[in-house]
Each structure stands twice: as structure tokens, then as C-alpha cells.
Amino acid sequence: MSRNxxxxxxxxxxxxxxxxxxxxxLLLQRHEREQRRRKTKRIFIYSLxxxxxxxxxxxxxxxxxxxxxxxxxxxxxxxxxxxxELKP
Amino acid sequence: MNSKVDANDCFFxxxxxxxINFHLMTGEEIRQEYETIDRAxxxxxxxxxxxEKYFDRIFNFIFAQTDDEDLTADLCSQTFLxxxxxxxxxxFRGVPVSAWFYKIxxxxxxxxxxxxxxRKIYSLDEVHLRTLFEREDEEYSEETVxxxxxxxxxxxxxxxxxxxxxxFEEKEFKEIAFILDISESSxxxxxxxxLDQLRKKFNVTIKDVKE
Numbered sequence: 001m002s003r004n005x006x007x008x009x010x011x012x013x014x015x016x017x018x019x020x021x022x023x024x025x026l027l028l029q030r031h032e033r034e035q036r037r038r039k040t041k042r043i044f045i046y047s048l049x050x051x052x053x054x055x056x057x058x059x060x061x062x063x064x065x066x067x068x069x070x071x072x073x074x075x076x077x078x079x080x081x082x083x084x085e086l087k088p
Numbered sequence: 089m090n091s092k093v094d095a096n097d098c099f100f101x102x103x104x105x106x107x108i109n110f111h112l113m114t115g116e117e118i119r120q121e122y123e124t125i126d127r128a129x130x131x132x133x134x135x136x137x138x139x140e141k142y143f144d145r146i147f148n149f150i151f152a153q154t155d156d157e158d159l160t161a162d163l164c165s166q167t168f169l170x171x172x173x174x175x176x177x178x179x180f181r182g183v184p185v186s187a188w189f190y191k192i193x194x195x196x197x198x199x200x201x202x203x204x205x206x207r208k209i210y211s212l213d214e215v216h217l218r219t220l221f222e223r224e225d226e227e228y229s230e231e232t233v234x235x236x237x238x239x240x241x242x243x244x245x246x247x248x249x250x251x252x253x254x255x256f257e258e259k260e261f262k263e264i265a266f267i268l269d270i271s272e273s274s275x276x277x278x279x280x281x282x283l284d285q286l287r288k289k290f291n292v293t294i295k296d297v298k299e
Contacts, residue, residue, distance in 0.1 A: 004245060006237045007155055007211040018147055021161040024139050030165075031132055031172045 113184060121185045128175050135172055142186055143168070146193050149257060153197050155211045163200060167193040187263040190253070194267055210240065210248055216256055232290075239289055243282060250278040 127134035146167055151160040170192050178188065201208050217236075221228040240248065249268055253259045254275075259267065264275040 004241050004243065004248060005207050005209045006240045007209060008217075008233060008237060009152075009155070009211045009213040012213055012215055013148060013151060013157070017157065018144050021147065021157075021164065022140075022143050024136050027139065027165065027168055027172065028132060030169055034169065034173055 118184050122180050125175060125178050125185055128172070129178075132172055132175070135175065138185060139168055142189050145186070145257075146189050149190060150193050150197055152211050152213070152252065152256065153208055154200075155209045159200070163193070163196045167196050170196070181266060183263045183266045187259070187266050190257070190259070190263070191267045191269075194249070208245060210252065212237070212240075212256075220255065235290070239286065243285075247278045247282045250275055251282050254279050 121138065124134060124138055128138070143164070147160060147164045150163050150167070151157065154160050154163065167189060171189060178185075197208070217233060218228050221232075226232070240251075243251075246268075250264055253264045253267060254261075261272050261275045261279075264270075265272040268275065
């Protein structure tokens, strides 16, 4: 089997066929649509990134808040116990 | 930038106008095209003249590799869309803007054939072949063309790509290297190897464009 497929073309494409396919207006429209799609995609990715970062920040902050709250509770509890012990 | 190619150097001096326009380009014209690209970076509508100028050539270049008009229309439209979408990244590399279009077109065609897993088609047009034979004072006959086609069937595809760009699109080696992403010396080597094989097989001397 040969490596390539070679054909002999008897005629060049005629001007009317070329004219039929040539459409700069349509190309510009597609370009604008593509630009809009890219812009939307970029905005979506940035929003998603910001959302992820915000959620992560919230998780970290709430983790430390809970931790800090627990420590405070423990400290508070410890003081109360000491006071009870001192009474008798 | 100051590369002016004389019309007498043209391999296909009797080829239709749209096939030889590039070879009459002066450094000034190349610079003007580059300025058009610069304008298009800010305003996409400025890209229009380049589209109008090169549409036919790019269409024919793709058609020669697909032999399917509708597919060619899609790939050609995709080529110019890619060019327009990436025009802000375009940098002058010492070759005409058309070479950039050819490069994108070539990539789009390869992408299509890789996706469909089908073999690339090379269609030689008779008008060009006749001009080639006339220039070499060789008699054009169906038999010789069939032999030539048989010979080309067994050439490596990368060699065919170079031959197509060199003899049917009349590109300079520098441009061929840019389009196919190979070195200039590699483009020359592939061309001369193919011509050498052709000489041996047909006992004819096919001159290179600039020989």
C-alpha cells in the first residue's frame, strides 16, 4: 500500500465557488462570539478562584475561631474548678 | 524586509495572478502588511484587507490537501478565525504575514487528519503541472503524470509538504521552514533529496525555483 494519496485535479476552483465561501462579516461575528466566550470563561474561572479562596479562608478562620473558643472555654472551666476547690 | 523577488525568477510565471502575487511583494509591501496586523491588534475590522488578499491562496492550499470543498471551507474559515483570535500575539519574524496564515492552515489540516485518522490527500492541479513541464521543455503527457503520481505516492509526507510549498505555493526556504516548523537547511535538504530521486527515476532535470 502506498504512503500517500495523490490525485490529479483537472481544474482550479472557480471564482464563484471561492466567492461563495468568502465571508469576512461572518468571520468577524465568529471572532466576536469567541472573544465573548473567552471573556465569560475568564470571568467564570476568576469568580471560581475567588470563591474557592473565600471558602478556604472562611474554613481556616472558623477553624481557628472554634479552636480559640474551645481554649477560652477550657480556661474558663479551669478557673471555675479552682474556685470550687477553694471553698471548703 | 527588503526582499524583492523579481517576476522573472518566478517558477510559474504564467500561472494565474493570485498564485504569483506574493512573489512580486516588496519589502515595503511586507512592512505595510505588518502595519495592518498592528492595526488589527486594536481593531479586528482592520484585518479585513489581509483576509480578502489571502483567502483564495489559503483556500487553494487547503483544497490541495483535502480535495473536499466543504471541508476546505470549514478549515479555511477556522484558519482565519485562529489568526484573528491570536493576532495580538503575532510577532514579525522576517517572513511575510502570508507565511503565518500558511502555518495555521497547515496545522489545521494536520489536526483534521489526525482527528479523523485518515490519510492526507495531495491533489496536484493540472494547470500547475503543465506550467512546470513547459518550463522544463518536457512534453506533458498523461503517462508521465501517472508515473509522477506513482513516484509521489511513495515519498514521505514531510517531503511532500516541502515540495508542495516549494513548487505549488512557491515559497522561499525561509518561509517553508517557518510554516513547517523545521530548519531552513532541513527544508532545502528535503527538496533536493526529492528532486534527486525525481532525476534518477525520470531522467529529467527539474530545476528548483531559484536555480
